[in-house]
Amino acid sequence: MQSRTPASRTGRPRSAAADAAILAATRAALVELGWSKLTLGDVAVRAGVAKTTLYRRWAGKNELVVDAVAELFDELTLPDRGSLAADIEGVVLQFAAILARPEARNGLMAVVAESTRDDALRERIRASIVDRQKRLVLAGRARAQARGELPPEPDAREAARTVDLIFDMVAGAVVHRTLVSAEPADEEWVHGFTRLLLSGLAAPGP
Numbered sequence: 001m002q003s004r005t006p007a008s009r010t011g012r013p014r015s016a017a018a019d020a021a022i023l024a025a026t027r028a029a030l031v032e033l034g035w036s037k038l039t040l041g042d043v044a045v046r047a048g049v050a051k052t053t054l055y056r057r058w059a060g061k062n063e064l065v066v067d068a069v070a071e072l073f074d075e076l077t078l079p080d081r082g083s084l085a086a087d088i089e090g091v092v093l094q095f096a097a098i099l100a101r102p103e104a105r106n107g108l109m110a111v112v113a114e115s116t117r118d119d120a121l122r123e124r125i126r127a128s129i130v131d132r133q134k135r136l137v138l139a140g141r142a143r144a145q146a147r148g149e150l151p152p153e154p155d156a157r158e159a160a161r162t163v164d165l166i167f168d169m170v171a172g173a174v175v176h177r178t179l180v181s182a183e184p185a186d187e188e189w190v191h192g193f194t195r196l197l198l199s200g201l202a203a204p205g206p
Contacts, residue, residue: 018047018053019057021047021048022044022049022053022054022057022064023067023071024047024068025043025046026068027069027072028046028103029043029046030068030102030103030106031102031106034106035106035107035110038061039061040054040060062111062114062118062121063121063124065107065110065111066111066124066128067128068107069103069104069108069111069129070128070129070132072098072103072104073098073104073132075094076091076098076133076136077094078090078091078136078139078140078143079091083149084140084143084144084149084150084198085195085198087144088140088170088197088198089190089191091136092170092174092190092193093185093190095185096178096184099174099175099178099179099185100178105178105179109179111125112125130171133167133171137170141163169197173193177189
């Protein structure tokens with residue numbers, strides 16, 4: 001099964017206000033109805049737009065939910081708490097708090113499951129959520145290197161690999177803890193996880 005790609009259209013430009021209303025309505029529907037009962041028709045009614053407006057913007061329900069969830073993760077910020085460990089803890093606590101929200105939990109679990117048989121949807125998740133949030137790893141690593149907490153990585157290819165590994169370790173651990181194990185990612189857990197993560201980051205390479 002592949003995601004439908006909308007045909008290119010001309011006409012009036014997209015309305016940022018309409019997009020915001022649609023994404024907010026999608027999140028509200030995820031909370032009240034859950035993934036299985038959410039329909040584009042219901043979202044259109046909640047947002048006060050025509051159903052055709054949604055289809056001009058999104059190919060279907062999967063793509064709409066990805067963008068609605070991605071907007072939540074765009075709220076993540078990198079706090080400057082004075083040390084790499086404290087900065088990581090601040091981001092992870094924010095991330096866990098977002099995943100605890102029913103709209104994020106319901107939407108993310110559903111689209112990840114759907115993406116196992118939809119390559120285009122998997123790419124959309126990667127572009128809209130994963131790649132966008134790697135900005136936090138890049139900023140945090142640069143700040144830690146400026147403080148002298150992490151060594152510089154002059155090789156661009158190795159530096160990119162490091163960013164990928166850090167993101168995978170953080171995101172994977174928090175998603176598994178909160179969504180798979182259904183355990184709280186509280187301050188005690190986050191502190192222990194950060195200590196373990198940094199013990200690996202500070203170790204010299206082969």
